[in-house]
Amino acid sequence: MLLELFSGIGAAGLAWGGPVAAAVDQNPHANTTYALNHGLRPKAWNLEAVSAAQLAAFGATRWWMSPPCQPYTVRGARRDLDDPRARPLLRLLPILAELRPPVVAMENVPGFVVSAMRGELRATLIGAGYTLHERLACPTALGVPMRRQRYYLTARLRGDGRHRSELGGSAPIAPLRPLGGYLDAAPDPGAYLPEATVRGYGHSAHIVDADDPAAVATCFTSAYGRSPVRAGSYVRDAGGVRTFSPEEILRLLGFPGSFHFPEVLPRSVRFDLAGNSLSLDAVRAALAEA
Ligand SMILES: C[S@@+](CC[C@H](N)C(=O)[O-])C[C@H]1O[C@@H](n2cnc3c(N)ncnc32)[C@H](O)[C@@H]1O
Incomplete structure (x- = not known):
């Protein structure tokens, strides 16, 4: 036990x-x-x-x-x-x-x-x-x-x-799996960053490409979604540059697909909980x- x-x-x-x-x-x-x-x-x-x-x-x-x-x-x-x-x-x-x-x-x-x-x-x-x-x-x-x-x-x-x-x-004991396999099929439209933000933080933020088979996201912290730098990577896909969703972070952490947050929990709290896990x-x- x-x-x-x-x-x-x-x-x-x-x-x-x-x-x-x-x-x-x-x-x-x-x-x-x-x-x-x-x-x-x-x-x-x-x-x-x-x-x-x-x-x-x-x-x-x-x-x-x-x-x-x-x-x-x-x-x-x-x-x-x-x-x-x-x-x-x-x-x-x-x-x-x-x-x-x-x-x-x-x-x-x-x-x-x-x-x-x-x-x-x-x-x-x-x-x-x-x-x-x-x-x-x-x-x-x-x-x-x-x-x-x-x-x-x-x-x-x-x-x-x-x-x-x-x-x-x-030392690595398994080959790197592609990041694309961990991403949401239909990303939240509200997760995309305005172009001006991407230009402003582009040099200091870590951005990975969704279809890059060698892409590795940085560590997500509980400050993700609040602090624009050093709190976790952003992902670039066909829609632009966006934050990872809390569910994508959980997938990368190995949580089962059945795991879910209470409906009422705001995204900021979900980031906090996933980033702490x-x-x-x-x-x-x-x-x-x-
Ligand atoms: C690093 S997180 C652990 C996350 C956890 N392993 C998971 O899977 O999500 C630290 C946790 O300790 C809890 N915590 C911090 N201080 C505490 C205290 N004094 N008594 C009880 N829980 C505390 C926080 O609420 C937080 O959930």
Whole structure:
């Protein structure tokens, strides 16, 4: 049974494919989307104030954690342990050491590798008897035409004590699939950018061609749709240059076609939720060894 902490829209539960004991997230839009697609309502708890007893009650043997990444990004000023958004993970460390679930897995941005928080996490888990496997992985290595390099940790209680860190990135193991296969058949007419915007941002925005078989989109962040640069690629097709739709981003992340947002959820919120989520292929690889 999986316990999905910082569950968002539930990428880890989907990738796991097995029973989910419980999910926890404080974002109401994420929780509504999660409930609609997974038939389980996440606990709307603030993990900064959670107790060991509350989490122990779920009886889960595998814990997945996707804590906020802003403390370890340039955009978030890399405040690391001093960032208030690091507090929920800090709160979980003594709980992990006390409850010692058999498997703990986690995902974060590459900047986590050089953080003091990673040092705290490693020290806690190793001190509690876990064997760690850390690596950097990107869906492009699995043939997905979208970059999303992330740090993955798998920690097992019954390991051999030989910790592995593969933080040099992963070599491709599958040929690149064409981006066109991930795009909407009928793009939203409202997604096209005015010509003046394309001219204004054209040099700094990353634009991929819909029919280029070698096209690779950049990482989509939760700021996509709000910040015109460094938040994700744009796509040029027969209609002009447009934003990717939230559904296209989910497809690139490996979500099933049946996954859907609540009708009432605005596009900006959908971008926020999709941009915060995970590559199912990469999570599957991390959980496969757990
Ligand atoms: C990087 S996202 C994880 C996304 C998720 N893995 C998914 O598949 O969508 C981080 C999540 O942590 C949640 N979060 C941040 N701080 C929290 C806290 N103190 N307590 C509970 N949830 C929190 C956010 O609402 C957000 O959904």
